[in-house]
Amino acid sequence: MHVPGMRVIALLLLTLAATGCTATAYWDPKSYWSRPGARLPELADETGACYQAAVEAESPAALAVATNGPRLLPRTEPPPKVWERAPHQVGLERFEERARYDRCMRARGWQPAKVVSPTR
DSSP states (O other), X not given: OOOHHHXXXXXXXXXXXXXXXXXXXXXXXXXSEEOXXXXXXXXXXXXXXXXXXXXXXXXXXXXXXXXXXXOOOOTTSOOTTGGGSOGGGSOOSSHHHHHHHHHXXXXXXXXXXXXXXXXX
């Protein structure tokens, strides 16, 4: 004996699970920036573009030589998962660069999704 309601419930649960998996694959819950309807690939592209724009407005600075420390990223390379970081955590050296990065993201419609206290 089959219960027709069980099939409907099973189909509903399967649909919800598939929808949930799809949604999480396209968005990072730890992201600093948010924009309605945006997906993670779009956020990653735009944070990288704004980082590049902030850096290219100034001449590149000389990199310090690290012997025992972590590898230094070139100034034109954004840090990994830059979209999870607040403007003061992005690795830009100067206040003007951080301000340009923040203005660029806001001009593209992004807003801070979480509050991050400055560490510096």
